[in-house]
Amino acid sequence: MAIDHLAKLKLFYEQQVFPHIGAPIGCSEDEIDGLERVVGHPLPLAYRQYLRWMGRDHRGIFVGCDWFLNDVRANTEYLPGLLAENHVQWNLPDHYLAFMGHQGYITAYFALPSESDDPIVYLYSEGREPDTVTAEGTFTDFLFRDLSGMAACLNRHP
Numbered sequence: 001m002a003i004d005h006l007a008k009l010k011l012f013y014e015q016q017v018f019p020h021i022g023a024p025i026g027c028s029e030d031e032i033d034g035l036e037r038v039v040g041h042p043l044p045l046a047y048r049q050y051l052r053w054m055g056r057d058h059r060g061i062f063v064g065c066d067w068f069l070n071d072v073r074a075n076t077e078y079l080p081g082l083l084a085e086n087h088v089q090w091n092l093p094d095h096y097l098a099f100m101g102h103q104g105y106i107t108a109y110f111a112l113p114s115e116s117d118d119p120i121v122y123l124y125s126e127g128r129e130p131d132t133v134t135a136e137g138t139f140t141d142f143l144f145r146d147l148s149g150m151a152a153c154l155n156r157h158p
Contacts, residue, residue: 002045003045003117004049005045005046005049005117005118005139005140006046006049006050006053006140006143008140008144009140009143009144009147010053012144012147012148012151013061013147013151016151016154016155017061017147017150017151017154020154020155021060021061021154022060024053024054024057024060024061025054025055025056025057025058025060026051026052026053026054026055026056026057027051027052027055027056027069029052031051031055031056031069032048032051032052032055032069035051035069035072038073039072039076039095039097039112040095040112041095041112041113041114042113042114043097043112043114044110044114044116044117044118044119044139045117045118046117046118046119046138046139046140047097047099047110047119047139050139050143051069054067055068055069056068056069056070061147061150061151061154062146062150064102064103065100065101065102066100066101066102067099067100067146071100071101072097072098072099074101075098075099075100075101075107075109076096076097076098076109078098078101078104078107079092079096079098079107079109079124080092082104082105082107082124082126083124083133086124086126086131088124088131088132088133089132090124090132090133092109093111093112095111095112095113096109096110096111096112097109097110097112099139100146105125105126105127106123106124106125106126107123107124108121108122108123108124108136108142109121109122110122110139116138118138118139118140119138119139120135120136120137120138120139121135121136121137121138121139121141121142122134122135122136123136123142
């Protein structure tokens with residue numbers, strides 16, 4: 001049986017987010033398999049679990065962000081141009097998946113094929129010092145930080 005990499009996040013969501021906006025909307029296995037075929041590499045388990053849990057939740061906790069199944073291709077295509085536009089010298093891996101973007105100035109990705117079920121995430125955000133790509137911990141760490149920040153906003157303004 002596979003490890004549930006999102007168990008802690010799901011519990012947090014249930015307690016802090018669900019009362020405000022309800023259950024997230026996930027993707028089907030067929031949709032996730034379709035993305036895997038498009039990118040040409042197996043998706044890491046933690047990311048597959050995320051997609052199954054909330055990969056289509058456009059009106060949920062990440063409303064206004066590009067965290068979703070149908071955002072991946074555009075995010076991935078956008079990242080090299082974002083780095084070039086900002087004169088950031090960073091060698092992207094030959095294959096990667098930009099799973100998150102936000103308003104054209106933030107993008108996060110992990111390398112493919114992944115060396116782990118819970119891959120290291122790299123983030124670029126315009127205006128941060130130093131102006132470079134940074135390693136942000138694992139996918140689940142990154143997801144939990146973003147989810148926690150959004151939940152704090154919900155809980156301040158019920």
